[in-house]
Amino acid sequence: MAEPRPIADGGRILYDEAWLDPTEAAALYATLRDEVPWEQRSIRIAGRVVQEPRLTAWFGDPGAAYTYSGMTLSPLPWTPALSALRGRVEIASGVPLNSVLLNWYRSGSDSMGWHADAEDELGPDPVIASVSLGATRRFVLKYVGRAIGVENIELDLTGGSLLVMAGTTQRYWRHAVPKRRGDAGSRINLTFRRILIGDPDKGSWSRAAF
Numbered sequence: 153m154a155e156p157r158p159i160a161d162g163g164r165i166l167y168d169e170a171w172l173d174p175t176e177a178a179a180l181y182a183t184l185r186d187e188v189p190w191e192q193r194s195i196r197i198a199g200r201v202v203q204e205p206r207l208t209a210w211f212g213d214p215g216a217a218y219t220y221s222g223m224t225l226s227p228l229p230w231t232p233a234l235s236a237l238r239g240r241v242e243i244a245s246g247v248p249l250n251s252v253l254l255n256w257y258r259s260g261s262d263s264m265g266w267h268a269d270a271e272d273e274l275g276p277d278p279v280i281a282s283v284s285l286g287a288t289r290r291f292v293l294k295y296v297g298r299a300i301g302v303e304n305i306e307l308d309l310t311g312g313s314l315l316v317m318a319g320t321t322q323r324y325w326r327h328a329v330p331k332r333r334g335d336a337g338s339r340i341n342l343t344f345r346r347i348l349i350g351d352p353d354k355g356s357w358s359r360a361a362f
Contacts, residue, residue, distance in 0.1 A: 159325065250346050284314075
């Protein structure tokens with residue numbers, strides 16, 4: 153397992169580019185591509201309603217609703233494949249996780265703009281654990297705190313990789329998956345997280361093992 157890396161203002165990231173066996177990763181990619189009920193939803197950005205530039209699906213425990221960009225997602229029930237993967241991601245990240253957002257980037261034209269996973273239902277300083285399947289795509293982290301001269305962090309997220317963002321990463325950093333010219337291939341990304349469901353201690357679960 154890779155070692156965690158400290159980043160500016162108390163953030164931490166862990167990147168393991170070969171977390172899943174390639175054969176297993178390829179099989180899981182095919183299963184999710186063919187069996188997940190993918191949707192292209194309309195979202196609100198800067199007062200405009202636009203279609204998300206990718207396909208998505210939301211799975212989780214009962215009650216784990218998630219609101220972002222002007223829409224609220226109710227969770228689909230866990231599939232056997234997603235439930236098994238969740239257990240392994242929980243061990244790797246050191247935190248309990250009760251939901252996952254799936255993003256299907258069908259080509260290099262599909263993308264994710266700058267944002268932080270910092271919605272109220274995630275609580276303070278959430279741990280976000282991301283599994284990538286399929287084609288490699290560039291992932292960029294941009295610092296938005298007060299320190300001077302902090303450079304962007306760029307990672308090529310390979311099929312079968314695991315990226316965990318912890319500490320204050322969602323508070324002082326933004327991340328994105330930029331568009332890519334040419335034949336970038338198809339990629340599915342799963343971002344596991346914990347939605348707070350009637351939990352009075354909103355911070356206790358977010359202390360990652362690393």
